[in-house]
Amino acid sequence: MFIINCPYCGxxxxxxxxxxxxxxxxxxxxxxxxxxxxxxxxLFMRKNIKGIQFERWNHAHGxxxxxxxxxxxxxxxxHAIYKMGERPPLK
Amino acid sequence: MLNxxxxxxxxxxxxxxxxEEIEPIIKINLxxxxxxxxxxxxxxxxxxxxxxxxxxxxxxxxxLLWLSPDEWLVYSNNKNQSLKEQIDMEDKLFxxxxxxxxxxxxxxxxxxxxxxxxxxxxxxxxxxxxxFNFNEFKRKKGSVAQTLVNHVDVILHNRDNNELxxxxxxxxxxxxxxxINDSARFM
Numbered sequence: 001m002f003i004i005n006c007p008y009c010g011x012x013x014x015x016x017x018x019x020x021x022x023x024x025x026x027x028x029x030x031x032x033x034x035x036x037x038x039x040x041x042x043l044f045m046r047k048n049i050k051g052i053q054f055e056r057w058n059h060a061h062g063x064x065x066x067x068x069x070x071x072x073x074x075x076x077x078x079h080a081i082y083k084m085g086e087r088p089p090l091k
Numbered sequence: 092m093l094n095x096x097x098x099x100x101x102x103x104x105x106x107x108x109x110x111e112e113i114e115p116i117i118k119i120n121l122x123x124x125x126x127x128x129x130x131x132x133x134x135x136x137x138x139x140x141x142x143x144x145x146x147x148x149x150x151x152x153x154x155l156l157w158l159s160p161d162e163w164l165v166y167s168n169n170k171n172q173s174l175k176e177q178i179d180m181e182d183k184l185f186x187x188x189x190x191x192x193x194x195x196x197x198x199x200x201x202x203x204x205x206x207x208x209x210x211x212x213x214x215x216x217x218x219x220x221x222x223f224n225f226n227e228f229k230r231k232k233g234s235v236a237q238t239l240v241n242h243v244d245v246i247l248h249n250r251d252n253n254e255l256x257x258x259x260x261x262x263x264x265x266x267x268x269x270x271i272n273d274s275a276r277f278m
Contacts, residue, residue, distance in 0.1 A: 008144055008159060008160055009144055009145060009237075010144065010145065011224070012222070012223070012238070013222030013223070015222050015239065016222065016238060016239060061237065061238060061239050061244050062237045062238065063144075063158065063159035063160070063162075063237065064159060065159055065160070
């Protein structure tokens with residue numbers, strides 16, 4: 001359990017949120033030109049790294065807004081939170 | 092609309108805590124990202140939609156709760172408002188906002204059940220199964236919070252010192268009501 005600082009509502013318990021997986025995955029511009037492997041790569045393959053990961057989160061039981069979180073998956077420490085459409089503060 | 096069929100219809104007192112369902116009152120959900128929206132709401136309801144998170148604005152007739160940066164909930168303070176008055180208000184909002192593509196107006200009167208809590212221990216009661224930190228909420232009159240109580244989504248509105256309104260979806264209301272009553276017995 002940890003606290004997430006929703007960019008709209010403020011600090012809330014993690015149980016109010018749901019994780020939407022890895023962030024900043026771009027949809028291919030011409031999906032019809034991709035092979036099955038390339039499409040599967042876009043659709044299913046995620047990094048799932050141990051360490052700092054860029055994720056999408058949704059304040060499902062609050063304002064219902066999506067935002068991005070930079071989280072260390074090894075210890076749940078949150079390094080940054082930024083709104084959808086904003087540039088990631090860390091690289 | 093307004094064919095109310097409440098699941099609770101009860102009023103309970105447990106020591107210092109008083110719990111009561113307040114109905115029938117009109118509740119309207121508003122959504123918009125347009126600039127003109129605030130002015131129009133101001134003209135119709137004489138209240139401006141709050142832009143600050145977790146706050147509300149209100150007057151004698153209505154309360155306007157912040158739900159998200161582009162979503163608000165209006166509810167009436169007056170249980171005795173006639174059906175005609177309620178429909179007129181909804182029509183006005185609909186004509187000025189939905190019809191002119193300024194946003195969305197949805198009547199959610201039958202969707203939300205409003206339960207009024209009064210007493211010194213209401214926050215202790217809710218804290219039994221709520222992850223929300225009430226420290227700031229209970230100090231500030233008019234505060235709004237959307238959170239979970241006993242795993243059920245709720246909207247909380249701080250009405251006054253030791254008084255709050257809790258909105259719960261109709262389908263979950265009976266379950267939450269039973270939990271509240273069960274927990275309040277031990278306060």
